[in-house]
Amino acid sequence: MHFRLRALYTLGGYAAAVCLCVICAMIALQVVGRLLDKLLTAIDAESLNLVIPGLSEISGFLLVGASFLGLAYTFVHGGHIRVTLVTGQLPPKVRAFVELWCLSIALGLCGYLAWYTGVLMLDSIEFNEVSYGMVPVPLWIPQSAMLLGILLLTLALLEAWISTALVAFTRPGEFRIDDASPNE
Incomplete structure (x- = not known):
């Protein structure tokens, strides 16, 4: 299946990778800081108390970003679990419409989730909601990454739906498993 907006989905995948790299860097800095403090304490020097405040909370927010921003990229590259054991046995005409039904x-569901995530984000902005941790992070920031990831997945699903619908309604007898698979 060909996705016209593949570059956009790849950009979401890169953003997810950046989130994971920032998590890794923050945790590595925290570990090095603790080791340095232990070393300084062992040689009777004054501890530097190198601590990243709110590390677990910020890492959690970045993990949300990584999870949602990578959804469309994973879908486009065929990384999501698809149960083709049953649909692979169906005749091509039936399979085309079953795939279309599943994509619908x-x-x-993704459109519904995107709508209500947007409402949640707007409420967080309106009421100036912040996280309860050591570092008060405005909640609209992680919610916006979540919304962007859901919107990218919705867009990828829409592209797949249109492509599948074209085959299902114009030439359903030619529908193959490859047509339904996001891999190119």
Whole structure:
């Protein structure tokens, strides 16, 4: 299946990778800081108390960003679990419409999730909600990464739905498993 907006989905994948790299760097800095403090304490020097405040909370927010921003990239590259054991046995005409039905449900659910995540984000902005941890992070920031990831997945599902619908309604007898698979 060909995705016209593949570069956009790849950008989401890179953003997810950046989130994971920042988590890794923060944790590595925290570990090095603790080791340095232990070493200084062992040689009777004054401890530097190198601590990253709110590390676990910020890492959690970055993990949310990584998880959601990578959804469309994973879908486009065929990384999501697909159960083709049953659909692979169906005749091509039936398979085309079953795939279209599955994509319709996924598209509807993602659209619903995107809508209510947007409402949640707008509420967080309106009420100036912040996290409860040591570092008060405005909640709209991680929610916006979550919304962007859901919107990218919704867009990828819409592209897949249109492509599958074209095959299902114009030439359903030619539908193959490859047509339904996001891999190119």
